[in-house]
Amino acid sequence: MATTVTAPRGMRDHLPADKARREHVLGVIRGVYARHGFDEIETPVVEDAARLHSGLGGDNEKLAFAVMRRGLTTEDLRQADAPLDLADLGLRFDLTVPLARFYASHRAELPSVFRAVQIAPVWRAERPQKGRYRQFVQCDIDVLGEPGQLAEIELIRATTAALDALGIVGTxxxxxxxxxxxxxxxxxxxxxxxxxxxxxxxxxxxxxxxxxxxxxxxxxxxxxxxxxxxxxxxxxxxxxxxxxxxxxxxxxxxxxxxxxxxxxxxxxxxxxDPTLVRGMGYYTGTIFEVAHPDFGYSLGGGGRYDGMIGRFLGQDVPAVGFSLGFERLVDLVSLPGSAESDAVVLVYDKDVDPVRLAALKAEALDTHHRVRLEKRTKNMKNLLAGLAEQGFGSFATVGTDTTSLDGVEFRSLA
Structure with a gap:
C-alpha cells in the first residue's frame, strides 16, 4: 500500500514564498520586542507529562500530545489504568507553562523583573479546520516579577508597536x-x-x-x-x-x-468589555485581547497570572503575558517591495560557463542583498511571476558573451 505524501493532518508544509513571509513577520516582531527591552529565551518542545497535566492549562491539557515512555512492554500496557500512565513527556500546548517552569529553574540567574520573549511552535490535538491547526507558532511576551501596572503598560505598548510595525491598523x-x-x-x-x-x-x-x-x-x-x-x-x-x-x-x-x-x-x-473572559483558568487579574473591526476573531490576547509560577517555585511571583496570534497575523501581512535590492540572474541556456555564472553572481551580490541563478525556460512569463511572488524585485538576462554586469539592464518584476 502506498504511503501518503501529505503533511500530517492539521499540520502544514510551507513553500518558499510562504516561508519568506513568515520569517519577515517574525523578524519585525522580534525587532520591536527587542527595542522594548524583552529578552528571547528558548525552552524544550517537550515537558514532563505531569507538569502539562497539573491543572494549569485548562482545557488545553485535554489537547496535549503525549510521548510514550521508552521500552514499554505488553505488561505495561495491561497494567495501565489510563493512556497517560504510558507517557512520561508531552509536546507543549502553549508557552506559558514552559515559561513558569523555566523561571522557577533559573530564577537565580535572571533579573528581579524579567521581560521574556518566546517565539516557537506549540502542538494541540485540535480538530483541524480553517484557521485552526495542530502545530502553530505562538509569539509571547511576559513580564515576571512586577506586581504593578507597569507590566501591563509595557506589554500593551510593545504589542501595539509590533502591530503598527507590521502595518496592521485599526486594532x-x-x-x-x-x-x-x-x-x-x-x-x-x-x-x-x-x-x-x-x-x-x-x-x-x-x-x-x-x-x-x-x-x-x-x-x-x-x-x-x-x-x-x-x-x-x-x-x-x-x-x-x-x-x-x-x-x-x-x-x-x-x-x-x-x-x-x-x-x-x-x-x-x-x-x-465586561463579558471578556479568556478561557485559561490561571488568569487572576487583568485580561485583554486584540480586536479588529474587519475580523471576527482576536489577533492576540493575554492577562495576569500571578499564581502559576508559585506552583513550581513554592512562592508566588507576579506575572503578566501577551501572545500575538502569529498564524492569523501572517496572512494579513505582505512582503515589502524590493525592486532595487533583489535581483535574479537568468541564464540563456545550458551552454553558459558555470564558472562565469558564479562570477556574475558574486558581482551581483556586491550591490544586491539577494541573488539567484535561474535557467531560461520556454514559459518565461510564469517563471518571472513566480519569482515576483517570492520577493524578487528585478531581473537581468545574461548570455554566453556576458563577462560583467556593467551595462546590463535590470528590469522590474513588478
Whole structure:
C-alpha cells in the first residue's frame, strides 16, 4: 500500500514564498520586542507529562500530545489504568507553562523583573479546520516579577508597536479583569469557586452561541433564570467605561485599576468589555485581547497570572503575558517591495560557463542583498511571476558573451 505524501493532518508544509513571509513577520516582531527591552529565551518542545497535566492549562491539557515512555512492554500496557500512565513527556500546548517552569529553574540567574520573549511552535490535538491547526507558532511576551501596572503598560505598548510595525491598523484592545467577572457572577448568586469556574467557561462561549445560548446553558448547569440572565448579558455586550461606572455589581477597585491603565496608555484604543473572559483558568487579574473591526476573531490576547509560577517555585511571583496570534497575523501581512535590492540572474541556456555564472553572481551580490541563478525556460512569463511572488524585485538576462554586469539592464518584476 502506498504511503501518503501529505503533511500530517492539521499540520502544514510551507513553500518558499510562504516561508519568506513568515520569517519577515517574525523578524519585525522580534525587532520591536527587542527595542522594548524583552529578552528571547528558548525552552524544550517537550515537558514532563505531569507538569502539562497539573491543572494549569485548562482545557488545553485535554489537547496535549503525549510521548510514550521508552521500552514499554505488553505488561505495561495491561497494567495501565489510563493512556497517560504510558507517557512520561508531552509536546507543549502553549508557552506559558514552559515559561513558569523555566523561571522557577533559573530564577537565580535572571533579573528581579524579567521581560521574556518566546517565539516557537506549540502542538494541540485540535480538530483541524480553517484557521485552526495542530502545530502553530505562538509569539509571547511576559513580564515576571512586577506586581504593578507597569507590566501591563509595557506589554500593551510593545504589542501595539509590533502591530503598527507590521502595518496592521485599526486594532483595539478589549480589556477586563477577572475580579470584575467574579463580582458579576456573585451578583447572580454564583459564589462557590468551582461553580464560578464552570460559569466562566460558559460565558466565554458568548461569541459562538450568543446571549440566549449562554443564558440557557447557565440555567441548565447552575439553575440561573435564563430570561433574566440573557437580558443582563445583552446589556453588558454594549457596555462601555461610562455605562458601568458605579454599577452595584461592579468590583470598584478592579475597575479603578483598569481606568488608571487606560489613562497611562494615551493613543491606545482601550475598550472595557465586561463579558471578556479568556478561557485559561490561571488568569487572576487583568485580561485583554486584540480586536479588529474587519475580523471576527482576536489577533492576540493575554492577562495576569500571578499564581502559576508559585506552583513550581513554592512562592508566588507576579506575572503578566501577551501572545500575538502569529498564524492569523501572517496572512494579513505582505512582503515589502524590493525592486532595487533583489535581483535574479537568468541564464540563456545550458551552454553558459558555470564558472562565469558564479562570477556574475558574486558581482551581483556586491550591490544586491539577494541573488539567484535561474535557467531560461520556454514559459518565461510564469517563471518571472513566480519569482515576483517570492520577493524578487528585478531581473537581468545574461548570455554566453556576458563577462560583467556593467551595462546590463535590470528590469522590474513588478
Amino acid at each position: 483595539s484592545i478589549r480589556i477586563n479583569d477577572r475580579r470584575i467577572l467574579l463580582a458579576l457572577l456573585a451578583s447572580w448568586g454564583v459564589t462557590e469557586q468551582s461553580a464560578a469556574d464552570r460559569a466562566l467557561i460558559t460565558v466565554d462561549k458568548l461569541d459562538k452561541i450568543g446571549a440566549v445560548g449562554v443564558a440557557e446553558e447557565l440555567g441548565t448547569t447552575l439553575g440561573l433564570d435564563p430570561a433574566a440572565t440573557a437580558d443582563t448579558i445583552r446589556a453588558l455586550e454594549s457596555a462601555d467605561w461610562d455605562s458601568v461606572r458605579g454599577a452595584d455589581w461592579l468590583d470598584a477597585e478592579a475597575f479603578a485599576d483598569l481606568e488608571r491603565l487606560r489613562a497611562a496608555l494615551p493613543g491606545v484604543d482601550l475598550r472595557f
